[in-house]
Amino acid sequence: xxxxxxxxxxxxxxxxxxxxxxxxxxxxxxxxxxxxxxxxxxxxxxxxxxxxxxxxxxxxxxxxxxxxxxxxxxxxxxxxxxxxxxxxxxxxxxxxxxxxxxxxxxxxxxxxxxxxxxxxxxxxxxxxxxxxxxxxxxxxxxxxxxxxxxxxxxxxxxxxxxxxxxxxxxxxxxxxxxxxxxxxxxxxxxxxxxxxxxxxxxxxxxxxxxxxxxxxxxxxxxxxxxxxxxxxxxxxxxxxxxxxxxxxxxxxxxxxxxxxxxxxxxxxxxxxxxxxxxxxxxxxxxxxxxxxxxxxxxxxxxxxxxxxxxxxxxxxxxxxxxxxxxxxxxxxxxxxxxxxxxx
Amino acid sequence: xxxxxxxxxxxxxxxxxxxxxxxxxxxxxxxxxxxxxxxxxxxxxxxxxxxxxxxxxxxxxxxxxxxxxxxxxxxxxxxxxxxxxxxxxxxxxxxxxxxxxxxxxxxxxxxxxxxxxxxxxxxxxxxxxxxxxxxxxxxxxxxxxxxxxxxxxxxxxxxxxxxxxxxxxxxxxxxxxxxxxxxxxxxxxxxxxxxxxxxxxxxxxxxxxxxxxxxxxxxxxxxxxxxxxxxxxxxxxxxxxxxxxxxxxxxxxxxxxxxxxxxxxxxxxxxxxxxxxxxxxxxxxxxxxxxxxxxxxxxxxxxxxxxxxxxxxxxxxxxxxxxxxxxxxxxxxxxxxxxxxxx
DNA sequence: GTCCGGTATGTGACCGGTCACACCATAGTG
DNA sequence: CACTATGGTGTGACCGGTCACATACCGGAC
Numbered sequence: 001x002x003x004x005x006x007x008x009x010x011x012x013x014x015x016x017x018x019x020x021x022x023x024x025x026x027x028x029x030x031x032x033x034x035x036x037x038x039x040x041x042x043x044x045x046x047x048x049x050x051x052x053x054x055x056x057x058x059x060x061x062x063x064x065x066x067x068x069x070x071x072x073x074x075x076x077x078x079x080x081x082x083x084x085x086x087x088x089x090x091x092x093x094x095x096x097x098x099x100x101x102x103x104x105x106x107x108x109x110x111x112x113x114x115x116x117x118x119x120x121x122x123x124x125x126x127x128x129x130x131x132x133x134x135x136x137x138x139x140x141x142x143x144x145x146x147x148x149x150x151x152x153x154x155x156x157x158x159x160x161x162x163x164x165x166x167x168x169x170x171x172x173x174x175x176x177x178x179x180x181x182x183x184x185x186x187x188x189x190x191x192x193x194x195x196x197x198x199x200x201x202x203x204x205x206x207x208x209x210x211x212x213x214x215x216x217x218x219x220x221x222x223x224x225x226x227x228x229x230x231x232x233x234x235x236x237x238x239x240x241x242x243x244x245x246x247x248x249x250x251x252x253x254x255x256x257x258x259x260x261x262x263x264x265x266x267x268x269x270x271x272x273x274x275x276x277x278x279x280x281x282x283x284x285x286x287x288x289x290x291x292x293x294x295x296x297x298x299x300x301x302x303x304x305x306x307x308x309x310x311x312x313x314x315x316x317x318x319x320x321x322x323x324x325x326x327x328x329x330x331x332x333x334x335x336x337x338x339x340x341x342x343x
Numbered sequence: 344x345x346x347x348x349x350x351x352x353x354x355x356x357x358x359x360x361x362x363x364x365x366x367x368x369x370x371x372x373x374x375x376x377x378x379x380x381x382x383x384x385x386x387x388x389x390x391x392x393x394x395x396x397x398x399x400x401x402x403x404x405x406x407x408x409x410x411x412x413x414x415x416x417x418x419x420x421x422x423x424x425x426x427x428x429x430x431x432x433x434x435x436x437x438x439x440x441x442x443x444x445x446x447x448x449x450x451x452x453x454x455x456x457x458x459x460x461x462x463x464x465x466x467x468x469x470x471x472x473x474x475x476x477x478x479x480x481x482x483x484x485x486x487x488x489x490x491x492x493x494x495x496x497x498x499x500x501x502x503x504x505x506x507x508x509x510x511x512x513x514x515x516x517x518x519x520x521x522x523x524x525x526x527x528x529x530x531x532x533x534x535x536x537x538x539x540x541x542x543x544x545x546x547x548x549x550x551x552x553x554x555x556x557x558x559x560x561x562x563x564x565x566x567x568x569x570x571x572x573x574x575x576x577x578x579x580x581x582x583x584x585x586x587x588x589x590x591x592x593x594x595x596x597x598x599x600x601x602x603x604x605x606x607x608x609x610x611x612x613x614x615x616x617x618x619x620x621x622x623x624x625x626x627x628x629x630x631x632x633x634x635x636x637x638x639x640x641x642x643x644x645x646x647x648x649x650x651x652x653x654x655x656x657x658x659x660x661x662x663x664x665x666x667x668x669x670x671x672x673x674x675x676x677x678x679x680x681x682x683x684x685x686x
Numbered sequence: 687g688t689c690c691g692g693t694a695t696g697t698g699a700c701c702g703g704t705c706a707c708a709c710c711a712t713a714g715t716g
Numbered sequence: 717c718a719c720t721a722t723g724g725t726g727t728g729a730c731c732g733g734t735c736a737c738a739t740a741c742c743g744g745a746c
Contacts, residue, residue, distance in 0.1 A: 009732055020696045025734065033694055050486075055463040056402045057732035060701050065399060067442075074428065076643075081424040085417065088445055097463060098443045099410075102431055120398040120440060143393075228630070257630055264632065284627035287571070287600055289607065300419075352702055363726045368704065376724055400702035403731050 008049040017045035028053055059121065067097045068310065069117030072128035073105045078282055079299055083128055083151065086303020094311060096123070107131040111140075118144050124310045127151065147313040149306045161313055163306040163323065168204045170295050170328035171249070174277050175208035177330060178247045182338045183275065187220035187245035189234045189255050195226055201251055220245050224255070231258020239266050239274075246339035247275035253282045253294055260288070260335070275336040290334035298326050351392040360388035371396055402464065410440045411653065412460030415471035416448045421625055422642055426471055426494065429646020437654060439466070450474040454483075461487050467653045470494065490656035492649045504656055506649040506666065511547045513638050513671035514592070517620050518551035520673060521590045525681045526618065530563040530588035532577045532598050538569055544594055563588050567598070574601020582609050582617075589682035590618035596625040596637055603631070603678070618679040633677035641669050 010028075014021040019038060026034050027042040034042075045051075059065040068091055072080045084100070091098055099117060103110035110132050117125055118140075128151040130137060141148045141160050150162045178186050188205045190196065206216045222237055224230035231250065235258060238244055250256035256278035263270050270276055270290055278285060278294035285292040305326060353371075357364040362381060369377050370385040377385075388394075402408040411434055415423045427443070434441055442460060446453035453475050460468055461483075471494040473480060484491045484503050493505045521529050531548045533539065549559045565580055567573035574593065578601060581587055593599035599621035606613050613619060613633055621628060621637035628635040648669060 007732095010734095011732080021733085022697080022735095023695060026695090029734090033692095035694065038694080052458075052462045054403075054732055056399060056408060057701090058734075059399045060397075060403050060703085061732080061734040063701070063734095075418065075431065076421075076424045076428040078419075078421075078424075081419045081421075084443070085419040085445070088418065088443060092444065097459075100427070100431060100441050100443055101435065102428070115395075116440075119395045282627075284625075284630070287627070288631065350702095353704095354702080364703085365705090365727080366725060369725090372704090376722095378724065381724080397702055400731090401704075403733085404702080404704040406704095406731070 007054070008051045010051070010053070013042065013045045013049055013051050016049060017042045064123050065097075065121045066095055067099055067120070067122050068307075069099045069101070069114075069120065069122035069125045070128065071101050071103055071110055071113045071117065071125065071130070074102050075100065079280065079297070080128060082299035083303035083306075086300040086305075087126060087307040088303075090304050090307035090311070096311075103131065105129075105131055107133075111136070114140060118146060122146065124148065124314050126306050126310055127153070128306075129153065147310060149310045149313065151302060151306050159313065161309050161323065163302060163309055164325050165297060165302065165328055166325040167200060167328065168207070170330065171201065171204035172208040172211060173328075173330050174249050174295060175205070175212050175214075177332075178249070178275060178277070178336065179212040179214065181247075181275070181336060183245075183247040184214060184339075185217075185220070185243070185245040185247070186214065187222065187238060187248040189222045189224065189231060189238075189248055189250040189259060191226045191230075191251055192223045196251075205249065222248075226252060226255060228254055228258045228261070231255030231260075232262045233258070235259035235262025236266065239263065239268055245274075247277070247336065249277045249279075251279055253278035253280040253285050253292060256292060256294065256335075257288065260290075260292075271335050271337040272340055275339070277330075277336060281331055285331075286333065293333045293335045294331050296329040296331050298328070301326055350397070351394045353394070353396070356385065356388045356392055356394050359392060360385045407466050408440075408464045409438055410442055410463070410465050411650075412442045412444070412457075412463065412465035412468045413471065414444050414446055414453055414456045414460065414468065414473070417445050418443065422623065422640070423471060425642030426646035426649075429643040429648075430469060430650040431646075432643075433647050433650035433654070439654075446474065448472075448474055450476075454479070457483060461489060465489065467491065467657050469649050469653055470496070471649075472496065490653060492653045492656065494645060494649050504652050504666065506645060506652055507668045508640060508645065508671055509668040510543060510671065511550070513673065514544065514547035515551040515554060516671075516673050517592050517638060518548070518555050518557075520675075521592070521618060521620070521679065522555040522557065524590075524618070524679060526588075526590040527557060527682075528560075528563070528586070528588040528590070529557065530565065530581060530591040532565045532567065532574060532581075532591055532593040532602060534569045534573075534594055535566045539594075548592065565591075569595060569598060571597055571601045571604070574598030574603075575605045576601070578602035578605025579609065582606065582611055588617075590620070590679065592620045592622075594622055596621035596623040596628050596635060599635060599637065599678075600631065603633075603635075614678050614680040615683055618682070620673075620679060624674055628674075629676065636676045636678045637674050639672040639674050641671070644669055 010024045011021045013024045019042060023038060024042055027039050070087060075081055088098055099122065101113040103113055110130060124147040126149050130150060130153050138160065145159055147159045152164045153162060175186060190201055202221065209216045222234040224234045231254060238248065239262060248259060250259060256276050259276055260270060263274055268274055278292045281294045281296035285294050353367045354364045356367045362385060366381060367385055370382050413430060418424055431441055444456040446456055453473060467490040469492050473493060473496050481503065491503050495507045496505060518529060533544055545564065552559045565577040567577045574597060581591065582605060591602060593602060599619050602619055603613060606617060611617055621635045624637045624639035628637050
């Protein structure tokens, strides 16, 4: 490693200003009880030597690093990158640095990253969409006693809070919207069982259908991988059905776009022959033609909320998981309309 | 701030294993000269107490933090988020943490962030697409003696290197491609002068046209803001021209998509009536219909390269700015074809 | 004049590791 | 048998700040 010239320390400044190192410390921390004259002398010495306090030494002495760790799936994924932006926008003005780590949605890597961040003495942790089992995380959190906030995952524990999103209400809204347009046969495109442990969406969908006075039909639930190709394949299967749905709600925008592609290939017009609803509102959903009707997930706001929650936790706020979930919004664009054949 | 229970220290382990703290240090750093017996005893004590060395204390003593700082425009921008991913994929296996900071492309904020990261004793810095003047940055770099790598910006200095992309060659390739398809009237959509200080693209375009035996025509250079709306407005102006170009090269995919929208509105068929080339290859360029022909910028690879360059710099590698630029690739999709009216 | 209280500053330990070096076995060498 | 090389371990200082406390000075009250 390259040897680096030593920066001036607090004692160098003290010598130059002819005061004790403690006085310098007082000046840089803007405490009271320093005479204007001394302070001026110290400040002159500081700028003369180009002194900057060492964050590392300060962290060791104060026993806090002013650093927050973030564990997430993958920065390049629009979901996470918007979350990161929200987190940073809250943390940075509060004087906190953000250390990143990607788990690639691999539970093992995730756990390693968490442990690594704990070693780094981060003052708090945000786990976005964690894959590790809640129990394991909860144990880790309580043992290390480092405040943690979970995104879209509820966990029990003294130093733990969660920030999440109200998927159930939004699903009901989507179904109600389609029903109001006149749809009676509404399908669902969801991830295969391996990719989605929870499977909440499916339960919400059934509930929503019944609320709208409709019956869920098992064959209208299409399970595919959560990719463009998965959506495409779901679309193909759907269009080949004899009594096919006139509308589909999709697990994600990417899958919805896959369905859209399948329609294009098989010459089915959207929304005339099939109405499609996505989920996420990815940045380009509005750029597509037809522009995608979808549910907007407040990614940026989720990031902000989790950062704020963490800051609160760190100052000793109560950590019951009783926070209100953030709302989702149905964005009506061009992929939905009344079904062609009524009845 | 919440008081946190003290973690066991190296001396606690030493006491429990009945050795000196130095021996514990030797064990955790896997140095030689420790008998198997002692090592086993120490390791037992470590796992028994759940000891993890404090990164902060280690940083202070070793005078290196194993942390790299990154200053960039905005995580949520696909360009930067892909870069971050590349950086992280190199840094993380090498044992380095990454601290993020967004400048929002504001030179002042950028400079503040750089200074803040320097205070944090980062072992190196990566500045992605910096806005601050090269001189200022160069001065900062040499004064702090912290290795730095610049993305897409060349800077002089002892501890400085740069990683960039060969825009000129790619521009030539784009123009040559269009010319080969039969286009003689090729336009350019670029940012307004305020938004683009350098204006390289325009110079390259002129050069490329002459190389292809064509004459640049000033009225075919359309300056607009770098947004969807800017592109749209450029498209409208272009389609209204009497002797309009049969093809346009755009400064970015977003602007190209704006042009595409304008064509849709004004019922000009793409690529029949107008060929369009973008720049970036944003993730959804291939999802549009027609899919966008564009120049792929190796964002992920840029991130990787800058991280590798930085690691090399930190171990004392030479820092001349003589690295090869990364290549750009023309991705042929659906927005280009031969012009309808030859001649 | 003494005592008191508040302001202003200094002293030394401490945070939790690493570093340089001293020390002590034991084995090999002349 | 003394002398040295080498493996294995311990000692205390140090990294650059902060913390707890001691101290010095000053003016006002008794």
